Amino acid sequence: ISVTLADRPGALKRVLSLFDERSVNLSRIESRPSRRAGRGFYDILVESRVEVENEKAAVAGAVGKLEGLGYSITLLNRETDTVGGVGVPWFPRRLRDLDEFADHVLSFGSELESNHPGFLDEQYRERRRAIAERAKSFRTGDALPDVEYTPEEHATWRTVYEEVRNAREQFACEEVRHIFPLLERNCGFGPNRIPQLRQVSEFMKDCTGWTLRPVSGLLSSRDFLNGLAFRVFHSTQYIRHSSTPLYTPEPDICHELLGHVPMLCDPDFAAFSQEIGLASLAVSDEDIEKLAKCYWFSVEFGLCKEGNNTVKAYGAGLLSSFGEIRHAMQGDNTKIDWDPSVACNTPYPITEYQPTYFVAEDFSNATEKLRMFAFSLKRPFSVYYNAYTQSIEILDSKEKLAHMAGDVSRDVSVLASALSRMGCC
Numbered sequence: 001i002s003v004t005l006a007d008r009p010g011a012l013k014r015v016l017s018l019f020d021e022r023s024v025n026l027s028r029i030e031s032r033p034s035r036r037a038g039r040g041f042y043d044i045l046v047e048s049r050v051e052v053e054n055e056k057a058a059v060a061g062a063v064g065k066l067e068g069l070g071y072s073i074t075l076l077n078r079e080t081d082t083v084g085g086v087g088v089p090w091f092p093r094r095l096r097d098l099d100e101f102a103d104h105v106l107s108f109g110s111e112l113e114s115n116h117p118g119f120l121d122e123q124y125r126e127r128r129r130a131i132a133e134r135a136k137s138f139r140t141g142d143a144l145p146d147v148e149y150t151p152e153e154h155a156t157w158r159t160v161y162e163e164v165r166n167a168r169e170q171f172a173c174e175e176v177r178h179i180f181p182l183l184e185r186n187c188g189f190g191p192n193r194i195p196q197l198r199q200v201s202e203f204m205k206d207c208t209g210w211t212l213r214p215v216s217g218l219l220s221s222r223d224f225l226n227g228l229a230f231r232v233f234h235s236t237q238y239i240r241h242s243s244t245p246l247y248t249p250e251p252d253i254c255h256e257l258l259g260h261v262p263m264l265c266d267p268d269f270a271a272f273s274q275e276i277g278l279a280s281l282a283v284s285d286e287d288i289e290k291l292a293k294c295y296w297f298s299v300e301f302g303l304c305k306e307g308n309n310t311v312k313a314y315g316a317g318l319l320s321s322f323g324e325i326r327h328a329m330q331g332d333n334t335k336i337d338w339d340p341s342v343a344c345n346t347p348y349p350i351t352e353y354q355p356t357y358f359v360a361e362d363f364s365n366a367t368e369k370l371r372m373f374a375f376s377l378k379r380p381f382s383v384y385y386n387a388y389t390q391s392i393e394i395l396d397s398k399e400k401l402a403h404m405a406g407d408v409s410r411d412v413s414v415l416a417s418a419l420s421r422m423g424c425c
Helices: 011-020 053-068 095-101 122-136 151-171 174-186 197-208 221-228 253-264 267-280 285-300 322-330 363-374 398-421
Strands: 002-006 028-033 041-047 072-074 080-083 086-089 211-214 232-235 303-306 310-313 334-337 356-360 382-386 391-395
Touching (some): 002 011, 011 041, 011 053, 053 072, 095 221, 151 174, 151 253, 151 322, 174 197, 174 253, 197 211, 221 267, 221 285, 232 253, 267 285, 267 382, 285 356, 285 363, 310 322, 391 398
Parallel strands (some): 211 232
Antiparallel strands (some): 002 041, 002 072, 028 041, 080 086
């Protein structure tokens, strides 16, 4: 709920008292200068988790009283937000805002479809349910939970690990081949035991500033992509059913660790992934669908050139699947130069090998193309990730632009100094 107040003593206290009188628990209170009302006014944002009818009635009563007193009220929910008086889809602005959709999963997790390999295995389903529940309770600032994997789960991991190891050496890009020995030395990667997210996340943060966050199932495209803007990758912790170790209809710990983690330890690819996340903030559902396709054809199933234009794999869906990576490199398929404006309109199958792959020149070039594509998306403002505060800044005023320009100027000065000391200029 957004309430516009004049900057007068006691104004905020009066508003909050109307909620307190009705026993409404407020989970967030935030004030900011009002762009709509102008100088001398503030927009007060209050949030409340409303779950039962009497709570809804209490909130409605407070809102009605505020309106009766002549206050300007804007009702929001997690699906909507306002920026500068313009309505946009809700988006996280601080790292802790990712907690808002921590348990908003669409599928999988503890619930399985009837065609899932583990659907009839009650012990497997209960195991997944327990792991998923721990992920649901995770909040920003908590220590990543360790999972005591069973011998059967370690055996499934071993089968997958050994199957993709040879393919990785033959088909994976240079960045993956470089980082994997480091993961083996620093994170416990190897065929015998499933690594823990906590240890892997710490290593990723040292490499690129990215971290892992446990998730209980499949998030919506919007929620998942929004997380990337904060250099956070939502990762499952459960593993595929042991009856089909080389097949999974969903992301699992094998896909996350063997597919996604190696590339998120590479600075250029990490920047590319964050660019997709930043582009997803506050855009329309139609643009989210476009970005999800860009993600699919790059982060999940992307190819790149290296050396003498040799094509190699970097997508997680390729690196974690021997069959898929072999099909991509040696099978009958179409390869297209990476172009987000084409990828965003290209259909793809989910349960069979891909008929089309996009090939990037390099990750810097791929990032620049994605950034240019993002300019075409419908959003009434620009955003900037502040790495110091781990928050999203909306660039909607001269003051914010000047502050950002100052940061850029300092970075350029450091670069010029380094070039000078190296005798490059």
